[in-house]
Structure formats: C-alpha cells, structure tokens
Amino acid sequence: MQLTLTSKVRLYPTAEQARQFERVTVEYQRVCNLVSQWEFEKQFKVNQKIFQKELYHQIRAESSLNSLMVQSTYRTVEARYKTVKQQLFQHPYHFQDKNTGKWYRFNRDLGWLRKPIKFGRPQADYVRNLNYSFVKQGTLISINVLGQRIKVQFNDQYTQDWFTHDAKLGTAKLVQSSGHWFLHIPVTMEVADWEKNTNRHIVGIDRGLRQIMTIYDEHGRTKFFNGKHLAYQRHKYAYLRQKLQAAGTKSAKRHLKRLGQRENRWINDVNHCLSKTLVDYYGPNTLFVIENLQDVTFERKRADKSATHDLHSWSFFDLANKLIYKAHEQGAEVLTVSAAYTSQRCPRCGQIRKDSRNHELHQYHCPYCGFTTNDDRIAAMNLYDLGKQYLSGNEQPKFELTNVND
Numbered sequence: 001m002q003l004t005l006t007s008k009v010r011l012y013p014t015a016e017q018a019r020q021f022e023r024v025t026v027e028y029q030r031v032c033n034l035v036s037q038w039e040f041e042k043q044f045k046v047n048q049k050i051f052q053k054e055l056y057h058q059i060r061a062e063s064s065l066n067s068l069m070v071q072s073t074y075r076t077v078e079a080r081y082k083t084v085k086q087q088l089f090q091h092p093y094h095f096q097d098k099n100t101g102k103w104y105r106f107n108r109d110l111g112w113l114r115k116p117i118k119f120g121r122p123q124a125d126y127v128r129n130l131n132y133s134f135v136k137q138g139t140l141i142s143i144n145v146l147g148q149r150i151k152v153q154f155n156d157q158y159t160q161d162w163f164t165h166d167a168k169l170g171t172a173k174l175v176q177s178s179g180h181w182f183l184h185i186p187v188t189m190e191v192a193d194w195e196k197n198t199n200r201h202i203v204g205i206d207r208g209l210r211q212i213m214t215i216y217d218e219h220g221r222t223k224f225f226n227g228k229h230l231a232y233q234r235h236k237y238a239y240l241r242q243k244l245q246a247a248g249t250k251s252a253k254r255h256l257k258r259l260g261q262r263e264n265r266w267i268n269d270v271n272h273c274l275s276k277t278l279v280d281y282y283g284p285n286t287l288f289v290i291e292n293l294q295d296v297t298f299e300r301k302r303a304d305k306s307a308t309h310d311l312h313s314w315s316f317f318d319l320a321n322k323l324i325y326k327a328h329e330q331g332a333e334v335l336t337v338s339a340a341y342t343s344q345r346c347p348r349c350g351q352i353r354k355d356s357r358n359h360e361l362h363q364y365h366c367p368y369c370g371f372t373t374n375d376d377r378i379a380a381m382n383l384y385d386l387g388k389q390y391l392s393g394n395e396q397p398k399f400e401l402t403n404v405n406d
C-alpha cells in the first residue's frame with residue numbers, strides 16, 4: 001500500500017540563514033506573480049516549452065534565482081491554476097431567470113477569472129535532490145538560496161522514518177509561519193499491507209470526554225487515557241477566547257487568531273502522542289476498532305454536561321485520521337464500525353438494555369447475567385467484539401436489537 005502525506009518540517013536557520021530564506025522566498029513570490037500575469041495574458045494557452053522560449057531568459061536576466069528555481073516558478077504557477085480550475089469546476093455558476101423562475105447552471109473555467117492569481121505570501125518551491133537534499137546522514141538539509149547553497153538544521157523527529165521506509169520525497173515548499181521557518185515536504189512511502197489471516201491483536205478503542213480514550217484488547221486488558229488534564233487545558237482556552245472575543249479590539253482579534261493556532265497545535269500534539277503510543281505498543285498485525293463518527297450522536301457523552309461544550313468533534317476526526325495513518329505505516333489496520341448499542345450491549349451475554357447503565361455511579365450492570373463493571377469500558381469491550389466478528393468473516397459487523405426472549 002502507498003501512503004502520502006505532507007510533512008511540515010521545522011527548520012532552525014541561523015540569523016543570517018533566516019535572512020537568506022526571506023530574500024529567496026520574497027524573490028520567488030515576485031517571479032511567480034510575473035509568471036501568473038504572463039499566463040493570464042496568454043489566456044492559459046501555455047506550456048513549459050513556451051515558457052522556456054518566451055519568458056525564461058527574460059527572468060533569468062533580471063532575477064537572482066538560479067535556473068532550476070526559475071523553471072520551478074512555472075510549475076508552481078501551473079499547479080496553482082490547476083487547483084483553481086478544479087475549484088471553479090466544483091462551484092458552477094447558478095442563476096434564476098426572473099420571468100420563468102427556471103434555474104440555469106454554467107460550469108466555470110479559468111476564463112471566468114477577472115485577474116491573474118496573486119501569490120500573496122513569500123514562498124519557494126524546491127525539487128528534491130536538485131534544489132534541496134538531506135546531507136550528513138540525514139541530519140542537515142542542504143537548500144538553495146540566492147547565489148548559494150546552505151546547510152540548515154531541522155527537527156528530525158519524524159524524518160528518520162523516511163530513510164528506513166525508503167520514502168519518496170516530492171517538491172518541498174519553504175514558508176514562514178508565526179515567525180518560524182518550515183519546509184513542507186510531500187512524503188510517499190510503500191508500506192506492508194495488513195492481512196486478516198496474520199492478525200494477532202484486536203483493540204477496541206472508545207473515545208469520550210471523561211476518559212479521552214478507553215481501549216480493550218484480546219488479553220482482556222483495559223486501559224484508560226484520562227481526559228482530566230485535557231479538559232482543564234480546553235477550559236483555559238475557552239476562557240481566554242471568550243475574554244478576547246468580548247474585548248473585540250484589533251489586537252484582541254490578533255491574539256484570538258494566535259490562540260486558535262496554538263490550540264490547534266496542542267490538539268495536534270495530543271492526538272499525535274495518543275495514536276503513536278497505541279500503534280507503537282501493539283505494532284503490526286493489529287486490528288484497531290473505532291466507532292464511525294458520522295453516526296455517533298454523543299448521546300451517552302452528553303451525560304457529562306460541563307464538558308459537552310468543550311467537544312470539538314474535529315479533534316476526534318483528527319485522532320482517527322492520525323491513527324489510521326500510523327496504523328497503515330506499521331502494517332496494522334483500523335476498522336470503522338457502527339456505534340449503535342455499543343454502550344448498552346452487555347459484552348458478556350449480548351443483551352441490549354438501555355437501563356443497564358447507571359450514569360451517576362458510572363456503573364454497568366446486566367440484569368440478565370449479572371455482569372457488572374465500570375461503564376467507561378463497555379463500549380471499548382463491545383468494539384473489541386465487533387473486531388472479533390470481523391476477523392471471523394462478518395464483513396460489516398454491527399449490533400442490532402433482535403427479538404428478545406423474555
């Protein structure tokens with residue numbers, strides 16, 4: 001299986017290198033805008049050859065970008081127009097004839113643009129090995145700036161994986177964000193496929209607020225990942241946001257934006273750690289089972305009212321995505337199942353009763369078989385069960401209310 005993602009590698013340039021980054025990205029941006037204008041005037045009837053013939057030498061004569069980077073600007077602009085073209089196509093123009101009431105729909109293309117696309121942010125694109133590469137056993141990035149090539153330190157927390165996985169790295173983008181320099185690198189790697197018949201572990205994963213995550217595995221082990229610390233952090237952000245919103249000043253808005261970015265980074269880190277911990281612990285040949293978030297109503301989670309407004313469902317989506325990605329990287333798999341009855345069904349005898357669960361005492365008690373346990377683990381146990389059903393051949397395992405024989 002092939003995996004692709006864009007990795008945001010933090011760079012640590014010296015003060016002088018940072019100035020060089022600034023100069024090269026500003027220049028690259030300027031040239032992209034020139035090329036964009038040219039393409040627009042040519043009504044997009046261009047290709048790399050025409051660019052080479054008509055514009056390339058002119059740019060080379062007046063710009064300090066090297067020849068490869070000037071060629072890259074054409075590809076950068078081309079890629080941006082391609083994206084815009086798709087966006088236009090996906091958003092056709094609708095209008096209603098006032099007389100007849102009839103609706104009309106036109107597909108839009110680049111001809112609808114009134115002015116050339118503007119590159120509003122300094123940036124520079126780098127082709128792997130030609131304009132950037134990893135040197136010194138992957139501990140430094142060597143990269144072109146105006147007039148020379150420099151070696152820069154970077155955060156190699158994730159990059160070591162690439163070399164062991166023989167990853168293919170695509171065209172990278174150098175950008176500055178919140179005062180820091182990043183190289184966005186598209187990474188593609190070939191990973192081992194997970195296979196049903198060699199599976200060794202089944203892990204049910206339930207996500208909530210009080211317990212941010214509860215897991216249950218084939219050894220009958222339950223593990224809780226407590227959400228208390230996270231809830232506190234969430235409240236802090238919510239409080240700050242409220243205060244800033246109330247202030248409403250320009251500087252408050254700026255702070256608000258920065259706060260949002262910090263919060264996103266924080267959730268990103270938490271989810272990264274949670275998913276990495278799980279995948280590293282169980283390793284390859286593991287089937288992780290999670291609920292389909294589309295049909296989670298959060299009904300049972302609503303019991304915890306104080307935390308409900310804290311719930312950002314996208315942070316759950318983000319966790320699921322990271323888990324899927326990391327699992328695939330390791331040769332494990334994630335099964336998504338319906339959430340129906342997962343918190344009501346008795347994991348021992350299979351009876352489904354709403355009143356088996358006591359929210360106040362956080363206790364689950366089955367009146368049929370007498371099974372009693374902490375209610376936080378019920379869903380994880382049932383998800384585990386669905387994983388087992390899946391492995392024994394049931395392609396879409398789920399719980400349903402059947403005729404109960406009283």
Ligand SMILES: [Zn+2]
Binds near residue numbers: 347349367369370
């Ligand atoms: Zn029971």
